[in-house]
Amino acid sequence: MTGPTLSSAVASFVSLVNVVTPLLGGIALLIFFWGIIRYLWASGDSQSKASGREVIVWGLVALFVIFSVWGILSLACWSFVGDARCYQQQNVQCTPDGQCYGPY
Template structure:
């Protein structure tokens, strides 16, 4: 009477997840082996550097989209369909800029909260002086 419905994850997504988890595992190996003493500062600092690199690029692209919408709006003349499409482009660009700069602000807030970039560093738990042989 009722048919069982199976939800399957596409193979492409599974392959991407596999690559991501493998990379994440390789990043964590030194911590598991106690080969180096890492700090929370290095992990948050890495994320902060990546965000600091990406945000200006994303902001510039979104600004270009905004001006593209402005030009489309001005060139539309009396065509309401073109004006509506250009207005939507401008709105989406403004929303995108808000989201991008909110992410930037959140990362900066977290970096300052954890003291990343200052002299204070939080060390991860480890066993210093452990020699098994």
């Protein structure tokens, strides 16, 4: 009987991140758009425009960080696991000998 390996732990973690990332990306995108709306609604008020601009910048920073972490973890998964088991939520089927087939 074998226990969990590093590659299975990495694959499981990346699968979790692959589920959570689109949700966090959507929230960051909403924050970005909220900043745009605040900026546009601040007709002549320079303080409101600055506040909207700040929300826009933080929304972009959040998007960059979220998708950078997603990419780095995907790269780590491919490095440790070496096949498509990192993307289990995409209905990738893997045989016991390591051959993986996904929706194409």
